[in-house]
Amino acid sequence: MKLTREFYERDDVLTIARELLGKCLFTKLDDKVTAGIIVETEAYAAPLDKASHAYNNKRTSRTEIFFGRGGFSYVYLCYGIHHLFNVVTNKTDIPHAILIRAIEPVEGLSTMAIRRQKSQTNYSLTSGPGALSMALGINKRHNGIDLQENKIWLEDTSIRYANCQIQKGPRVGIAYAEEWADKPYRFKIKDNPWTSKPK
């Protein structure tokens, strides 16, 4: 069962980021299906959030997708190399988004390994925002895709995590965002080996 438009268009981006843990992210690209359980997310709550590309309602060709409806993909290129996959949330003109930072692979492991140019699967396959995008075959051509379609989508699962299994913390790599840099907008499953391991 795909997550509905109503799920993405709710107001509280932190609640959605928390609820995305345990959901399953699918891609069907190049006739290959790959999927993984989401184990780490970060919320970006523009226009107030200085860490967001859409801070202060800044609109560029890159950020335009933030201002559309919830339930669309936002893929952008980081450091000129890595494609980072986000889910746009909330309604038109409210630029909220959630970065998917890590997944636990469940389907298409061999396809992921080929895309990652690894001879065998291991924990580094999808543990990081750039790595999981590569494993799933996501690149900037997939910016602005409707998650109700059958290219990239999220499904509900029977997985439910208790609050004590979820670790909240500050986001990664955004020290420039001043007072926003310390906010606990990052959610991850405690002790899950597939979560990212930043220094």
Added chain:
DNA sequence: ACAGAGATTAACT
């Protein structure tokens, strides 16, 4: 028109 920085990763030392 050009220089500098960034929601990162992997391959070095």
Added chain:
DNA sequence: GTTAATCTCTGTA
């Protein structure tokens, strides 16, 4: 621990 990879946007001219 350090560094290279090199796209997009911003500030300065």
